[in-house]
Amino acid sequence: GVQTATTTVSINIGDVNDNTPTFGSVPVSRSVPENSVVDFNVGAPVLASDPDSGENASLTYKIDAVLVPTSGGDYFKNSSNKRSNPSENREAWDTYQLRLLAIDNGIALKRTGTGTVTIIITDVNDNPPVFTATYDTGISVTENSPAGTKVVTFTTTDRDIGDNAVALYRIDSTRLNGSLAASYFQVCFCH
Numbered sequence: 001g002v003q004t005a006t007t008t009v010s011i012n013i014g015d016v017n018d019n020t021p022t023f024g025s026v027p028v029s030r031s032v033p034e035n036s037v038v039d040f041n042v043g044a045p046v047l048a049s050d051p052d053s054g055e056n057a058s059l060t061y062k063i064d065a066v067l068v069p070t071s072g073g074d075y076f077k078n079s080s081n082k083r084s085n086p087s088e089n090r091e092a093w094d095t096y097q098l099r100l101l102a103i104d105n106g107i108a109l110k111r112t113g114t115g116t117v118t119i120i121i122t123d124v125n126d127n128p129p130v131f132t133a134t135y136d137t138g139i140s141v142t143e144n145s146p147a148g149t150k151v152v153t154f155t156t157t158d159r160d161i162g163d164n165a166v167a168l169y170r171i172d173s174t175r176l177n178g179s180l181a182a183s184y185f186q187v188c189f190c191h
């Protein structure tokens with residue numbers, strides 16, 4: 001008679017590297033205070049995904065280029081996560097855009113995805129207020145002037161932003177004929 005036999009064969013469907021790593025579509029940004037130490041960590045790594053498996057989904061990351069500004073700005077490096085290497089001055093430039101690469105480790109073919117990350121340099125109070133003019137000559141006031149007579153108007157600028165650019169004024173302890181200058185003159189904030 002006819003003899004039959006059955007057996008079970010398992011077949012591994014080998015993964016084909018048919019997926020390119022992709023970064024998310026949502027814009028990603030990180031921030032770092034200006035003047036930060038070398039190797040300051042700018043935060044969580046920016047990751048791509050790859051639905052392949054094994055080496056076909058094993059990703060290596062690189063910073064490919066600084067898109068903004070178009071020259072210079074070479075302050076950032078890639079390690080296990082993104083780190084910055086800035087002796088960075090917000091007053092010179094406050095936003096960088098980097099192009100990232102995610103490269104899978106496909107054996108026959110490596111696929112590369114690109115993404116961007118924006119690095120925002122936040123302000124540190126590293127600039128003093130600066131008077132916009134010198135006022136050491138040509139200021140006079142008539143004797144016996146009524147209290148409140150305006151003697152001089154001055155302004156200052158500060159290259160920082162926000163609270164770091166707010167100036168308070170007071171008259172120092174200079175004495176005039178033995179009396180504090182501050183007993184004769186006051187600073188007011190008038191517009």
Ligand SMILES: [Ca+2]
Nearest residue numbers: 019052056104
């Ligand atoms: Ca892949």
Ligand SMILES: [Ca+2]
Nearest residue numbers: 089090091126
């Ligand atoms: Ca600065």
Ligand SMILES: [Ca+2]
Nearest residue numbers: 127158160164
């Ligand atoms: Ca300041």
Ligand SMILES: [Ca+2]
Nearest residue numbers: 123124126160
């Ligand atoms: Ca600053």
